[in-house]
Every structure is written in structure tokens, then in C-alpha cells.
Amino acid sequence: MSTETATCTVCGQALDAQGSCPRCQSASPTAAAPAAASDAHPDQVGHVWTIRDWRPLLTLGLVIALGFSFTRLVVNSYDEQQDKLAKQYYAAGTRAMESQQPEQAVEAFEGALVYSHDNFDYQLKLTDALLASGAAGEAVAQLHSFLDQRPTDAQVKLKLARLEARRHHVDEALRYYLEAIEGDWPEHTDPFPQRINVRFESAEYLIEQGRHVQAQGALQALTAVLPVSWPEQEKLGDLFLRNGEAAKALKVYQVVLDQYPENQAALLGAAKASLASSGYSGARRYLLAMTPPTDEARSLLAQLDRLEALDPFAPNAGQAARVQRTLAAFQIASRRMAACGATIEAASPKVQERWRALQRWAGQLAPVMNERKLRGRDDLIESIMRFAFQAEMAAEKDCGPASNASVDDEALLLLARERMGAVQ
């Protein structure tokens, strides 16, 4: 647009070539009189607002101040009412959750959120209720929307991790566990114990999923951060044990026992760890230190006795005892194989082939199975024990755990796990 199309600052009319306003009839728009505006303010001479014209404006300011105060009053009362209603619905939701009525809880928490939509606790409770009512998809959507609002919130991440774990999304779950550990916890709580708990939960989840290497790392990290005086050390030892790291588990239990020598759980854990790492004497010592011994401790002691009675390689076993124990092991393994027969018939061809090989091996060993032939034949003893170990391990793999069989099988299996490397 050309420069001549400029408009009058007074009335908005286009200026003419001389730069004057045709409506205001003057070359200087700001000093012009409003000829056409018949209803203009009488004081509005030249459209310049002086302090005299500000009186209504000052009145307007006063109205704004009054309006603010009135609105403040109304909104305060409204907020109180909303808050009260929100609390009522929240309490109803909590009651419904306690009485195992998740659908009612969902409705109540939704009601609470209508009156207090940015209340994070209510939102989390709603997610719990949704999960409890089986609406996992909705709960995930809800949690994701929280994440948009609070991208580093540890509580949301933890809930997401649990949810994904339930939905068997292992990698997602692990990612959220990790983010929960590193995330922000509520200001009024101490984040350290919360993070420790999440570490435990994630390590446990890793063990359950059979991700032993990752679990090893997670447990190692826990060892580094968990204070030695904390009772959670026992739990750490248990997890090490469950992850197949008996030596590390034993170390952890020993740390506990150094401080609390009569800690029953630690003694039992240490016994189990010793047993798993073939420290029978150590295991026996821990079990005997338990006063009074629990049922589990008694059962372990019996197993230990049987295990020692079955082990032909025990340092204190003489020549005759070694032979007897080898013969006994062969019989236990043969019984176990026979018991598995029906299951194996329905198994895959590969499994059946393995079992046929074991049966052929048993058949080859059968002719030498008497005390006379075995005496002085350490090579045969080793061969028979290798067969017994492999038979027990195959049986555990193909027809179920040894605990379903007998104490002897369980003892032999323990022995197998310990000795397989040496025998092979």
C-alpha cells in the first residue's frame, strides 16, 4: 500500500494526499475535531484524552479492583466446595478398593478427579483401580498421559514397569524400572529407600524372567548401594542364591551374621548358600547354629546327611564306602529313569533319543554293578557316577523337579550339580 493510504489515528478514515483527514477536516489528525461523531464525548476535543477524561477510567480501575475481590471470594468458596467433594469421592474410592470393588472405585476416583483434576495422587489411585478392574489398556493410557505431564516421575515409571511386566513386555518393563530408579520421587519422601526397593523389584523380575546376567549386574549394583546394617541384606542374599550365585550369597549372609550372629533367616540362607557351593560342613554348622531349628532347617540337615551318605568322592569315604555309595547312586538314578518312562514316551523325538542313549548306557553299566567288580576301579566308579548325575539332570529337565521324586534324588541332583564339572 502506498504511503498515502495511511489512516487517521483519530477516526480510522483514510488520509488524503495532503495527509489530512477528510472526516476530521484538518491536516493534523491528532489535533482534529470529530465532526461526524455526533455522540462523541464532549470532553473529547481533538481525541486527546486528558486526566479529566480519566475519571471514568479510574472508575473502571475501581470496578476491576472490586471485581477482583468479589471473584476471589466466590472462587475461594467454590474451591473449598470442590475440594470437599473431591475428598468425599476419594474416600469412597479408597473404601471401594479396600472392599475389592474396583469398578466402584474407578467411578469414585473419576468423580474425585472431576473436582480436583490435577491431583496426582487421585490420578494414581484411579490407575490402580483401573488395573484392579482389569482395564490394563486404559491404565496404560492414563499413565502415559501422566508421563506427558511429569516425564521424570518415578512413581509413574514404577507403575508402568509393573504394568508392562504384567503384560509380559519384558524390555519395556525393565526400561521403566531403570527410569524409576533414576526418576524423581515425591519431595516429602526419602528417595533412597524407594530406589532400593525398586532395585530389588527389578532384580527379582530379572531372575524370574531368566535374565541371569542382567540380574547379576542389578544385584551387584544393589550390593554396592545397600547399607550393611539394613535388614534388606538377607533379601539380597536370597536373590543372589536364586540367581545361582551361591558364593556371593554366602558373602552377603556372612555380612549379616557378623552383625547379628543369631539371625535365623541369615543362618538358613547361609546354610543354603554353603550347600549350593558344596560347603557341606559349613552348611551343617549354620544349620546347627539355628536355635530352635525350623522345619526347613531340619529338612536341609536330613538332606545333608543323605548327601554325605551318597557322595562317593567325599574325602573321608573309604574304598568300601565309595563302592557302596556308587551302587546306591546307580539304583536311585535307574529308579528315577524308570519313573520318568511314561512322560518321556510323549516327549519330542530329540528327548526320546537322549533317553534311549541313557538307557543304552545303563545297560552297558549293569554287568559291572557289583562290589567285587568295582573294588579298585576308580575309572568305573567315575563312569557310573557320571551316568547317575546325567540321568538325574535329564530327569529334572524332562520330567520335572527332583523335589517331586525323593530326598535321595534331590541329594543326588545337588551332588550332580557340584560334581559334574569335576567328573566331566
Place this chain on the structure above:
Amino acid sequence: MKPLSESSRERLMRLMATPVRRKYFESLRRMLGPAGLISIGEEQFFLVLAIAIGILAGFCVVLFRVAIHTMRIWLLGSSLHPSAPRVLLVPALVGLLIGVLAVRFFPRVRGSGVVHTKGALYIYDGHIADSTVAAKFVLSALSIGSGQSLGPEDPALQIGAGLASAIGRRLKLSRERLRLVVPVGAAAGLAAAFNAPITAVLFVIEEVIGRWSGGVLGAVVLSAISSVVAERWFMGSEPLFRVPKYHLDNAAELVAYALVGVLGGAASVLFIKLTTKLRSGLRQQPQWSQALQPALAGLVIGFFAIWYPQIMGAGYEWTDLAMHNRFPWEVLGILAGLKLVATALSFASGTPGGLFAPVLFMGAMLGGMVGMIEQQLVPSFSVPVGAYALVGMGALFAGILRAPMTSVFMVLEVSGNYAIVLPVVLCNSISYAISRGFQKVPLLDLLARQDGLDLPSLEEEQEQPELCVEDAMHAAVARPLLGNEPIAAARDFAAGSSEENFLVSLGEGRWSVLRRETLFADEAEAAAPVRSLVRARVPRLYQDQSLDVALRFLKDRPMLPVVDRGDLDRLIGVIGVEEILRTYRRAGLAEPEMAEVS
């Protein structure tokens, strides 16, 4: 102002004795106006006023929202699922009260607040009665609170406009300013109700003002922002919806979005036709029955709400839940359909309340439905349902309210996520095109015509061909005279031409017109330059300027130069009144009244 007394003058002179003090007093004097008091121009005053209107409109909208929620709790109870007797009876009984009050005492609260505000701007010189504003506040709060399927934004817009009109009248603003203050208030009301200032500004420009007007834009923006600040002061800065994060991972998802656009367009056409037909039919009924219409609408809505209470009221809480996978797709589809019928009924019956919120509700449900079906059919697309719901909102907004710019910015402002812009533009364009294809006149224009008003519309204006200077100008018959050319030479040139008027190029883009008799006047010295004969300059024009502008500049001038924008001294053509009128006649458009433009 009284002149200064002698003693005061002496005191002032003493005070100004040093240069520093003199400088200080000089600047103070400049600050004081001709009346000797602090003064500002009306333009600045208008901007200050816009802020004040924005703040007050923000307060009003806060109170309006509180009133709606309080009414809702009083009338329907605090539960999201009110009891069946309440759901059935409350909308009908309150509807009866509203109907009687609206028909007997406050007829102007019925219908669209946007149309009324536009009418105030273009017909009533910015006048909106105070009683209308108060009644709109109370009756809208009652109707929305009692569960009629309407929203608070449209009334908030009218309340804001009415407030601005009331303030303008009390401040005795000029007629021009009083008109302009109405959209300023409207923007403030809508911005506070929507918690979205950009959307409000664009909507007011697209739908209330109906044209892009630079003069009022600054004030509209200021009022919208100040109202949102006031509203957030009390209600917090929380957005209307908690929108999930969105990324367009796969371009194939756009197919599903296009489907949302198609559905949105179809639903828009259906809604416009149903609402306008129903409204037209109901308005033809006897006067006594008009008071009963809101009650009947309330009864029908209450009946459906026994099973689907979500269709009652503005429905923002349900829209939010739909964005978070809280309903199966079948329910979303049913809710969209029922809301369409319920809103058409509520609005057509003359119940006060707006269409914005129901439109967003329908859009969210339709979009969410498509999103959920897509998730089931193509699970590899990991798009949240909320994204579809959001895009659906934009589609319905574009299709029903026919404000394409606003619809896009509304979604962006509500979501705060610019990654969604591509699906939104695609979906809104499809919906808008379908709506325009099957329904020529926009809903708000139809409503205005049903009310007997013919108001300007941006959409219709866009369809009219704009005539430009290049359509009417002709090449200059004679070359322009030059300002520094001797008069004698110019006379020689003019003697060989039959033209009565000659353009004079004065250099640096300045032009003038010289009459033949002036050039040949006896008193003019032959050796003097042509410039000495020039008394006044004339405006120059460009080829792309509209003929309306050209006509305004022409006034009683015989011709004006059309020059090159890149070289202001290069003459491209000449234009006169005759050519302009001829061009208007040729285009079949009404000739502008000369009296109007002069």
C-alpha cells in the same frame, strides 16, 4: 486551562534556572498535553481500555464457569452418573423455566451469541443491552448446569462483548470505537472460556468481524491475553484437556486421519442441516409453544441420558476421558450420534448456550472411535487414541463452525503439540471441503438469516471476486510532464495533445495532476519549472490495489497515476472514475455509492 499566575511563573523560572533542571522540565512539559495535564491519544486509550475489558471479561467468565458448575451440582448432584429421576426431570423442568423467561422477558438470549455479537457490531452500533448480558449469564448457567447439551463458550463470547459494550457506552466512546469495542470484548470472553487466546482472536476475526482488520487487531489480542491471564489467576493454567504426546511415526496413519476428516465432514453437514431445519420448524410454531420447546428438548435429552449421561452439559470431562481410551469404540460412536441429536435439539429449541463444547465433544468421540478401530485393525500403529480425538475435534470445528484457521490453531493451542499439525490440517481441510460442498451457507450465517439478519461473512467475501486497479486502468495516452521541465516545453508538448489533464512526475514517487488551463495560464512564467504550478500532490496507486481503494482516493480528482511498486516514478497506467464504474458494471457488482466514499 487557567494561565499561570505571575508568582507561579517566577517560581517556575527559578526552578528551571540550571540546564539539567531545564531539560527535566522540558521533558515533563512534553509529557503534559496541550491542556497542561497528562494526555494520551485515543488510539493508546483504546488499547488501555482493551486490557481493562479483558480483565473484567476474565472475571465474568470465571464467575460464569463457577455458576455453571454450582448449578450442575445443585440440580443434578455431584456424581458423574446422576440418578435416573434427576436426569429425566431436571433438564425438562429447568427448560420450562428457561423457556418462559427467554420467550417472555429476554428474547435476545436465544440463539447464537456469535450472531448477536456480530449483529451488535454491524447493525446496532456496538449496542448490547445490559439486561441481555445478565440474562445470558444466568439462563446459560441454568441450561448448561441442568444438562442441556450446550457449552459455555458462545455465551461467554456474548457476555464479554456485552460487557465491553456497556463499558464503551459509559465511557461515551465514539460510534466507531463503540462498534470496535464489541469484538474486543468478544475475544476476551471467548479466550477466557477456552483458555486459548490465539484461538479466540482468530475466531473473532473469522466469525465476528468477518474480515481481516488491522485497526482492531492489537486491541483484540490485548484483551484476549489479559482475559486469559485473569482467568488463569483464579482457575489455574491447566489446559482444557490432558492431551497425550503424539508423533507421526508412519505416513500411512494419515489414511486413518483422512477418514476422520471424511466422517467429520459428513457429521458436520448432518448437524448443520438438522439444526437449521429443526430450528426453522420450531420457530414457526405458535408463540405459546416456544416457551415449552426447551422443556421438551430437555425431556428428550434426559431420556437418552438415563443410559448415556455423558451427553449432558458441555461434556468436557467425558471428552477428556475419551482421549484416554476410557470408552470402547461402539460407545464412542453412540455418544457422538446422541450428542449430535441432543445438541441440535437444545440449540434449535432456543435454549441459551453455545455450540463449541458439543462440537468438540462430537469430534473427540468420532476421532476416538476411528482411533480405537485403527488400533484393533492395525496394532503396529502406536498412535494414542487421544491424538485421533484431538484431530476429530478440529475436523468438526472446521466443518460445523467453518472457521478453518481457528480450527487448526485451536487444536495446536489445546494440545501444545505442533507435531500434530499435519494430520490436523489434512483432516480439517477434508472436513471443511465436504461441509462446503454439501452445505453452501455456513451455519452461523444461516442462523443469522433465520433471525432476519444479513451479516458479512468472511467465507462469502472470499468467494466474491475482488476487482483490482489493473482491471480498470488504461495506458497513459500522453507521457507525464516532469516537475523540473520548463513550462514552455510542457506547453509545447500539451499543445500537440488533446488531453485536458496531465500527470506530473515530481520525482521520488511524488505525483500531481495539472489541468490544461493551469498550464496555459497567463501568469505562469514560461521559463519556470512545471513544479511551480503544482498546488497539491495526488496519491499514487498500484496495479494490485482494490478498486474500492482507488475510488476512495480519486474523490473529485480527474485521474490518478498507477505506478510500479519497484520504481515509484515509472508510470504503468492511469485510472479515472469512469473506468472504475465501467469495470464494476462489467463485473455485475453494485457500484459503490459515491456519497459513501467521499
